[in-house]
Amino acid sequence: MDISYSYAKLRCNYGRQPMFCERGPEMCDTIATNKAEFKHFILRNPVHQPTQHTPIYWHNEINTIRAEYTTTGVNHAEGGWPKDVPVTDPEATQRYRRKIEKDDNYISCVMSGASGIDHYVLQNNAIDMYRTYYVEMPSMPDVERSSCRLVNVYRDLPSRRPISSICWQPDGQRYAVTYVNVNWNRVPRAPIECYLWDVENANYPEVTIKGTCPLLDLQFNQRNTNVLAGGLMNGQVGTWDRRKGGLPVVTCPPHVAHRELVRKVLFINAKSGKEFFSTGPDGAVKWWDMRNMSEPTDEMIMDAAKSSFDVPTMAKATGGSALEFEPTMPSRFLLGTENGLVLCGNRKGKTPLEKIPLKFEAHLGPVWSVERNPNFLKNFLTVGDWMVRVWSEDCRESSIIMSPPHRHKITAAAWSPTRMSLMVVMQWNGVLAVWDFLRRQYEPALTMQVCAEPLLAVRMHESGTLAACGSRNGNVYMIELSPNLAFSDRSDKGILTAMFERESKRERILEARMREIRLKRMQAEERGGSPRGSTGDAGPPIGDRDLVEATTAYMQHARRELAAM
Numbered sequence: 122m123d124i125s126y127s128y129a130k131l132r133c134n135y136g137r138q139p140m141f142c143e144r145g146p147e148m149c150d151t152i153a154t155n156k157a158e159f160k161h162f163i164l165r166n167p168v169h170q171p172t173q174h175t176p177i178y179w180h181n182e183i184n185t186i187r188a189e190y191t192t193t194g195v196n197h198a199e200g201g202w203p204k205d206v207p208v209t210d211p212e213a214t215q216r217y218r219r220k221i222e223k224d225d226n227y228i229s230c231v232m233s234g235a236s237g238i239d240h241y242v243l244q245n246n247a248i249d250m251y252r253t254y255y256v257e258m259p260s261m262p263d264v265e266r267s268s269c270r271l272v273n274v275y276r277d278l279p280s281r282r283p284i285s286s287i288c289w290q291p292d293g294q295r296y297a298v299t300y301v302n303v304n305w306n307r308v309p310r311a312p313i314e315c316y317l318w319d320v321e322n323a324n325y326p327e328v329t330i331k332g333t334c335p336l337l338d339l340q341f342n343q344r345n346t347n348v349l350a351g352g353l354m355n356g357q358v359g360t361w362d363r364r365k366g367g368l369p370v371v372t373c374p375p376h377v378a379h380r381e382l383v384r385k386v387l388f389i390n391a392k393s394g395k396e397f398f399s400t401g402p403d404g405a406v407k408w409w410d411m412r413n414m415s416e417p418t419d420e421m422i423m424d425a426a427k428s429s430f431d432v433p434t435m436a437k438a439t440g441g442s443a444l445e446f447e448p449t450m451p452s453r454f455l456l457g458t459e460n461g462l463v464l465c466g467n468r469k470g471k472t473p474l475e476k477i478p479l480k481f482e483a484h485l486g487p488v489w490s491v492e493r494n495p496n497f498l499k500n501f502l503t504v505g506d507w508m509v510r511v512w513s514e515d516c517r518e519s520s521i522i523m524s525p526p527h528r529h530k531i532t533a534a535a536w537s538p539t540r541m542s543l544m545v546v547m548q549w550n551g552v553l554a555v556w557d558f559l560r561r562q563y564e565p566a567l568t569m570q571v572c573a574e575p576l577l578a579v580r581m582h583e584s585g586t587l588a589a590c591g592s593r594n595g596n597v598y599m600i601e602l603s604p605n606l607a608f609s610d611r612s613d614k615g616i617l618t619a620m621f622e623r624e625s626k627r628e629r630i631l632e633a634r635m636r637e638i639r640l641k642r643m644q645a646e647e648r649g650g651s652p653r654g655s656t657g658d659a660g661p662p663i664g665d666r667d668l669v670e671a672t673t674a675y676m677q678h679a680r681r682e683l684a685a686m
Contacts, residue, residue: 133247135248138254190324266603267555267566267603267605267606268603269555269567269600269601269602269603269606270600271571271598272587272600273323274323274597274598275323275596275597276323276595276596277596279311279314281593282302282312282595283302283592283594284300284592284595285300285301286298286299286338286339286578287578288341289580289582289589290341290346291341291343294320296317296580297340298315298339298597299315299336299337299338299351300313300314300316301337303335313331313336314367315329315336315351316329317329317363318597328366328367330349330351331367331368333372334353334355335353336351337352337353337382337383338351338352338383338384338386340388340397343388343394347362348360348361348362350409350411352379352383352399352401355375355382356375356379356381356382356383356403357375357378357383358383358386358397358399358407359371359372359373359414360372360411371411371414373409373417374414377415377416379405382402383399383400383401384400384401384441384442384443384444385399386398387445387446389408389446389448390448390451396408396410396418397411399444400444401440401441402459403435404422404438404439404441405420405423405435405438406420406454406466407419407421419468421476423439424477425439425477426473426477433476439459439462441457441458441459442487442488444456444457444491445491445492447493450498452467452469455501457488457489457491458488461483461485461487461488461505462481462482462488463483463488463491464477464480465477465478465479465480465514479514481503481512483503483510484503484506484510485505485506489505489533490504490535491504494541495538495541496541496614499514499515500514500521502536503520504531504533507530508523508531509523509524509531509534509544510524513621513625516628516632517632518635519631521624521627521628522562524546524556529549529552530575531546531547531548531549532547532548532549532576532577532578533576533579534547534579535579535580537585537606537607538581538585539584539607539608540585540613541609541614542557542558542559542617544556545579547577547579547590548575550575551573551574551575551592552568552576553571553588554567555567555569555606557606558620559613559617559620569600571590571598571600572592572598574592574596575592575593576590576591576593576598577591578591585607586607587602623678626671630667630671631668
């Protein structure tokens with residue numbers, strides 16, 4: 122039997138896809154059994170076999186010390202030529218080349234490397250680099266995969282201090298972080314410095330921000346990105362300049378500051394670009410001008426008046442816990458309070474009712490976050506009572522979308538600036554939940570266990586791909602979202618608009634129905650009769666027909682969405 126076969130083939134045909142064909146089996150050789158070997162078989166019973174039942178341990182050593190890197194550079198101007206050979210003279214360089222080529226070491230190096238070079242040259246000639254392989258195979262549809270990954274961790278240097286706020290620089294290269302660690306008497310238990318981090322360097326902060334007392338919030342100026350405004354724990358507000366170091370440039374006097382700590386500071390869309398406003402638990406909202414910090418330019422007491430004759434007082438004011446400002450609405454803002462209300466303020470209002478035209482009873486406890494949707498300004502989210510709610514300014518009595526109550530406390534949430542239907546939610550157990558209302562409304566589209574400690578703050582990057590999450594141990598986790606979670610499709614805006622309108626219409630119908638029930642109950646109580654009997658005698662209410670129609674339309678739309686999936 123021949124065990125070798127030689128054939129000729131062009132080198133350019135090597136490496137191509139092999140083509141196989143079906144073929145029947147062939148008998149190459151057979152070996153007959155030897156019956157004489159059967160006599161040598163001995164059955165042994167029992168068989169003695171040693172066995173080790175004790176546990177086996179290994180001793181491994183691993184280096185867990187964090188590596189620190191530095192960036193250095195060398196300017197090599199002349200290249201690899203000797204000092205006595207002028208690089209700009211072609212004759213001198215040619216003479217030097219001839220001298221090197223006559224050297225025995227040069228000849229031996231070329232001869233030793235010729236075999237390897239010849240191998241790679243032949244390999245390049247064998248592979249057709251300009252051919253597109255597997256073109257005839259049908260392309261598979263792209264599978265949408267939602268994912269997020271941890272890019273970097275920025276750790277607090279001196280100690281583990283909880284993070285109170287995070288703010289991105291408008292150009293997206295830096296972000297400011299404030300740390301607060303105090304006892305019940307508001308005495309600092311750790312250093313009070315705050316940091317300005319560079320995204321590319323997680324080893325050391327770029328600038329250290331210092332104040333007379335702990336900073337609770339820092340915000341970048343949208344026009345001059347080197348200037349920051351912050352709120353202190355003693356009620357004062359101040360400004361810092363990154364180019365001048367970490368000390369404050371100017372702070373307001375104590376007698377015009379807030380009576381309590383400053384929760385939030387935000388820049389407003391003014392012509393000068395140097396105005397901002399602040400709020401705190403004292404119930405006042407104050408506007409400041411960086412050019413003159415001796416007194417606030419304006420002040421509003423957040424006391425929700427019931428009539429135009431009521432005079433707002435600081436004794437009845439509700440303390441602020443969250444603040445939101447939209448640049449396209451320069452005179453209006455949203456304030457989340459400590460007693461669960463969300464107040465819509467109007468700076469240009471003259472009467473108490475015009476200054477606070479809208480009031481939402483959002484939560485039973487404090488409102489930890491409030492933020493408008495960047496694409497749908499009438500809709501905003503609130504965080505409190507272990508849940509997240511999405512509100513519409515057209516529906517004041519109830520939210521249009523709400524998450525189920527979670528087992529772990531929800532601490533913060535933020536909308537995505539590029540994907541209009543997505544929001545990022547932080548939880549006390551260190552889980553990051555990504556909610557996409559175009560995919561699911563009853564549960565998050567993606568969850569990720571970021572860390573073991575609680576997450577306290579989150580701020581989205583303007584590109585929509587990065588989310589900075591702050592924890593209780595002072596760590597900032599940079600999370601990168603997949604492209605399908607960072608960008609919107611062409612049809613997303615229309616679908617989300619229809620969804621918000623549908624939910625708003627449903628809530629308006631329910632509000633009208635509840636008002637009708639309350640009115641009939643009041644009328645029955647005034648007549649001295651039974652509310653249940655008077656409601657039953659009046660016949661079927663008018664709002665039930667609209668409610669049934671809205672429910673039918675919603676169920677039909679849900680069936681179409683399920684069929685499309």
